Each structure stands twice: as structure tokens, then as C-alpha cells.
Amino acid sequence: MMAETKEKKHEIVIIEKNCKGCEICVEFCPTNTLGMHMGKCVVVDLDKCIGCKMCEIRCPDFAIFVDNPYAENFKKNK
């Protein structure tokens, strides 16, 4: 059972052009999955992600989505 949950990776989509680097997602991630690089949010260790969506619900800029099938819509526009 443990092995099964470990195998299941969560998909984190970061819309770079929307990210303003406020670090809210990094500060409130309970497992330190996220970090900052060049003023933008990046995934440091995807294995740690538990899919709680704390970053997605807190992000004020529509820049990070976890297991959200509609995240790609934000990439389309110019």
C-alpha cells in the first residue's frame, strides 16, 4: 500500500509568466516541495508533494496548479 502511494506523483504546473515571485506558495508548502529560482517559483522535489493544493489555493496570481486539468488554459494566451 505504501509503495503504491509513493509511485503516484502529483503534477505541478507553474505558469511562469503569471508568477510574480511573492513566495507565498514556498512559505506555505507543508513539505518544502517548492523553492525560488531567479525570482520565480520552481519545483525543488516533486517526490515530496502530497497534493494538498495549499499552493494552488493561496497563489493570488494563477501561477501554480496541482493536478488541475485546466491549468494548460493559462499557457495558451499571449
Add this chain to the structure above:
Amino acid sequence: MARKDIDYSKYLRLEYIPHIWCPGCGHGSIMKSIIRAVDELNLDKDKTVLVSGIGCSSRIVGYMDFNTLHTTHGRALAFATGIKLARPELNVIVASGDGDATAIGGNHFIHACRRNIDITLIVFNNFIYGMTGGQYSPTTPVGSYASTSPYGNIDPSFNICRLAEAAGATYVARANVYSIAQADNFIKKGIQNKGFSVIEVITHCPTYYGRKNKLKTPADNLRWQKEVSVSIHRAKKMTPEELEGKIITGEFVNKSEEEYTEKYERLIIEKAQGKI
């Protein structure tokens, strides 16, 4: 329980995203909260009107794909009242800042509460006039610093929820950006309420309020909201001394009274047609 995946893009004008608000501004979180509430209620986008006045919070109408109206400073409720009376079948939501709703539009605010017209007012309370450079507003807490109160603010602040309650609003609630899921719930209930609903959402301005009040980062601001907030149930057991400097969150009023457009229809229109 897993959270529902929401297609935020459905309710946005994507060509205007990323929005103009500063990095870490709580207004974006409230915009997402409104989207989640509207999505859960399955409101028809074409039957929903979002009205706003002037200020940082009022930029929201540019980003959301409803029927939107960006009006003059403080007068959002006056325009919204006109919309609701002309087309009572529409869902009218007003987004307003603390200065817009209680200072410049203070009279419109209390009179809309008094009439109990079916409008949902969402007040984005960031304790400051963010757009114009951080002047203190009617909700700035005593002792806080702002551009125009460099030695600390001495004006007692407005309690928006108590004001709305006294003026006669039928749904009054306060949430904050830290516990944003609660705001979703209150906004949803406010839209469902047949009457005037006021939802005050405590948000943060890291650029002007936070920087001057030892809350440097957006995360510090969010943690501060958590520290000062007390739920209404807990507040009932606390003494006034303990509640000093605290912000009470929760539902203050939830009652039903006859709605203004219905009353108008019943009395004025029928009388004009000679039915009564």
C-alpha cells in the same frame, strides 16, 4: 477530501492576466475565492453583473468575464442598485475596497443596507488606500503607520460588519485571506441570500500597509491575519480586554426580510397599474 478542480480560466479575461496587483497582494486570492463561489453556485455568466468603484480592489472587473461595470469612486452601490431595479433577475455582485465602501461611498453603503436590496457586496479590507500611495483609511487600526500617519494613526477605525448590521443588512460576515476557504463559503451564502449581503474579507497590502507595519513579506502578512483573527464563537467567551486589537471573523447576521425589488414590484408597480 480532495478539492474540486476548478477551471479558473472560464471566468477570466485571459488576455489581461497576469493582473496589475503587486506581488503577494491578497486581492488575487479574493478574486479566486469569488470564482470558486460562483462556480459552485453554477451562476450563468451572462446573468451575473460585477460592479466596482475605484481603487486597487476595483480593478477586479477588468479581469473577470461577467457583465462588468467600473464606476466612479464610492458609487458602485448606487450603480448596482440601478441595475438591480431595472433587471431584478440579474445576480448583482459589488466589489469594493475599504475606502471605497466606507469613506467615499459611506452613505451609499448604509443606505443600500437599509433598503435590503438583493446585492452582494464584497469589501476588500486592506486597511489602507493602496492605489494612491498608502494613506490611512477609515479601517486603519489605531496605532498603525501609513503615509499620512507617520507617527501612528489616532483615528478610531470603522467596524464594517457592525456598521452593516446596524444599518440593516440581512447577511453580514467577515473572513480573511489566510482562511480563504471560509471566504468562499461566505461569498456563496451571500449570493444565495435574498437581500443585501455584506462580506468583508480582510486582505493585505504588502507594499504599503505591510512595509510600514513590520510585515515585510506577503507570508508575514498572512501569518499576522492568523494571529489577530478570532472566531465569533471564541470571541463570545473572551473579555473586552482580551479582544483588544483582535479581528472577529464569522457570520454576524443571517436573517430573512422582504427584499427591496420584490417590495417595489408589489407596492409601486401594482399601484401604478391600478391593481391596489
